[in-house]
Amino acid sequence: MTSRLSRWLLGALLVAAALPVWSAQRALLVGVSELVNQPQALWLQAPRNDVALMREVLLKQGFAAPDITVLADGVEGAGLPDAQRIHEALGRLLERSRSGDFVLLYFSGHGTRLRDATKAYQEPDGLAENFLARDVRGQVGVDRALPGGVRDVEFDAWIGAFLARNVFVWSVFDTCSAASLTRSAKTVADAAQPADDQVRFRGIQVDRLVRGDAASAVAPSGAPPVNHVARARYVAFFASESHQVTPELRLPRKDRNGRPQGLLTWAVAEALQRKPATWRELYNGVLALYPPVIEELEARFPERELPSPVAEGNLDLPLFANSLQPLSTRPVWNAQRVGDKLTLAVGRLDGLDPRQPVRVLATLADGTVRVAPSELSEIALGSARLDVPPVLAGLAGATFWAVTPVDAPESVALRVRADKPLPAGMSLQWPTALRTVRDGDADVRWTDLGAGGHRLELLSPALGTTATMPDATLPDAAALRQRLQGLAQLKWLLQLNALAGDGQLDGFDALVEIRDGERLVRSAPAREAEAKLPPPAGAERASLAVRNTSGQSLDLVIVALDGRGATQAVFPEESSETNRFERGTPQAPAAKRFELPPLDGGARLLVLASPAAPWSVPRMFGLRGQEAEAALPEVRVRGLPQSLKERQVYAAMVRWPGEAPASR
Known part of the structure; x- marks a missing residue:
């Protein structure tokens, strides 16, 4: 019996050793509502609600509760979001992270901007971003560090440290940097608001911060230094552009059970309910929720420039995974539906042709996607329009609409004269494409030399001359594809330049x-x-x-x-x-x-x-x-047909x- 049990245990251990080790999903959620060294008039209401909502969302996405760290004031069981504790939590999270893991770095609260000549990379407007931790003070040091603030270069260093360990990083900043305030000679005064529906804007001028006892402030330890790492495993959502403020308000609107939330946080939580498969789908869902809220705020706060969120990173990768395999290789553009028409904020400058065949994607509230063919009926440089396919015309008003092209545009395809099909695997990245022709106009001529490689001759004077781009013998199909990709992209660049013509951009x-x-x-x-x-x-x-x-x-x-x-x-x-x-x-x-x-x-x-x-x-x-x-892609904007x-x-x-x- 003992021998049989030993063999069973040994077999179980061998099987367990052969199973894949699943990567971990972890998150650090930071919410700063109270700035304890600052007047209460500068405090916020929603960051504590934001981290609670994000934690709830992550648990539904399969995150384990012990793998979600919360630093927020007013949240039971959470640590306080002081600057030192934020860096310590980032350090512990980095120490636990292993190759293949996924990490969310989430921050909700106030931001500010100040001049920082010590940065290696200087921003175009000369201002650097700071996230305000709970213990922020207004005395800026000689190194341009703000006591109790977390600098943009520190965030960048932490993200780089995670990426160096092959960890996928999703960063969400539901904050703003108040650049629009620092560029103004006066502070924007808001009208009186109802007590049960107040709107607060995140972002403080640095000169409005009380200095306090800067000598007692502890300089937090930063991220470990790392060499530059390519950001292939990286996505970030920002609540606003650098010069804008972002609001917190009771959400959902007109819901008695709504509570103060950051607009970006609430939109992320809502968009996730539609079960997006990629970061692009999630972000497009976020953007589609903004217009009705922004329209209301524009009426209430006409003097303020309201936020337009920004995303960066490899948005076509799968959600909550550490993968470099995109789920799509075609652009997807959100569309606005008005009546029986769909309008796109993209056009010929983005690679679309007149009468281009497209697929219309209609995403329902439960995440179901219905697809139907159509084609562009109108097109301009930066916009296009098409009919709603009849089979989708009866869908509810809450449907999210998007359009994706069936194929690359014919107008910019690189025409290759060839007597036989090109080698396999010659498909190129949007909007570039290849078309083989046996006679007629061609941009290049391809000759298969067998064991001698591939001969490529330039035929189109627009692409260059043999003096600047001589005919080439390429050793293999990979080198041929690289050369064709470059020529196809050059043809696209030339068309872009021709489309823009002599257009002016004031300023x-x-x-x-x-x-x-x-x-x-x-x-x-x-x-x-x-x-x-x-x-x-x-x-x-x-x-x-x-x-x-x-x-x-x-x-x-x-x-x-x-x-x-x-x-x-x-x-x-x-x-x-x-x-x-x-x-x-x-x-x-x-x-x-x-x-x-x-x-x-x-x-x-x-x-x-x-x-x-x-x-x-x-x-x-x-x-x-x-x-x-x-x-x-571009995103739809609600409104009347124009x-x-x-x-x-x-x-x-x-x-x-x-x-x-x-x-x-």
Whole structure:
């Protein structure tokens, strides 16, 4: 009997050892309602409710209660959200984290901004973000640290430390940085409010904080230093753009049982009920809940600029998982339904063609998705319209609508002259595509050399000449695909530049500068640089100085292609980063200088900018980094039907002549 039991136990242990070790899901939830060193007029009501709601949501998503750490005042069993305790909790969470884990870092409370010349990366508006912990004081140190505050560089370091351990990080910041207040000569005064329906705005001017006894403040220990880590396993939701405030108010609206909540937190919890499969679906659901609340607040607080949330990261990855395998490779754009029409805030600048076939996705309240075919009936540069498919016309008003293209646009497909089908696996990233032709107009000619590789000859003068981009012999299918991808993307960039034409974007300037070290040698507007600006010589380097005084945030893309067609992102530098460029005004410009790669040998630089649409994921113009898998969408905005309007758009293409790259 003992021998049989021993064999059974041994077998059970062997089976257990063979089973996969499931990755952990953990969360740190921080809510700061009371600023104990500050007047109670600056305190908030909702952060304690926010962390309670998020904890409830995470438990429903399968998180284990012991794996959810809560730091919040007014929450039973929670630790206090002092700055030192926040860093200690982050340190403990990092110590427990292992490769393959998933971590949520959630923060609800006040934010502020201040000038910080000590940062390695300077923000375009020169201001740095700080989250206000419970023990914040107003005395800013010589290192620009705010006692009781958690700096943006500290958050960045902690996120980098988790990523270095192969941990997937989802960050949620239901706070604002009050940049709109710091740029104003006066504080916005709000009208009197009913006691049972007060709205508070998160964000404090740093000079309104009481200094207190700064000498007694403890300097918290920060994140361990790590080298730069690519943010492939990263998604972040921000409640507002850098210059905006975000509200807390009783939610759901007109619900007697509603309680004060941060708008972003409540929207995340509500959107999760529709069972989204990806971060993009979750975020689009969040954005779709904003317009009715914002419309109400606009009427009550006409002097305030209300929030437009921002997301960044690899949004097409599966929810609450540590995976780099996207669930979709096509863009999905949220749509507004009015009557029998659907309107999109994307158009030809995003890769759509007239009469383009699309699929309409209708998501019901229980998460069920119904799909039907349609095609675009109207299209402009930045918008499009189509009919609601008859089979979906009877769906309830609470349905979320979205549209995805069936195939890449024909207008920008790279036409390859070939006598046989291309090798398998030649499909490209949206909106680029390949089309094989046997005769007629073609951009390139492909010849299969068998064991000798692949021959690619350039036929289209628009893409370059043999002097700048010589014909090439490529060793294998992978090299062929890379070269075709570069050429297809170049064709798309040329079309984008042509579509934008000579359009102007009031308050936006892009200047190409030639520098020798720190010394400015010469400069010219980007649109005139190719004709008027001699290229760098010797030790000189080129940079692009961007300046925004438009009074609006911008969607900005700066991308370079070398002579062989390989893409190098200049802004955003990584596919995980947002391309939303900060708002600037004539009195307080938002400006940034970007170092450029060499623009010789047929290389080109494209600059594209357009005013940011409210409640939208930043427009990427059909462009993205090497790791990204899908273009970013725009979101619907409720309202009456309107004619398709063009937003201002700026485009500049820079190319300097130079020696041709060596053939390979």
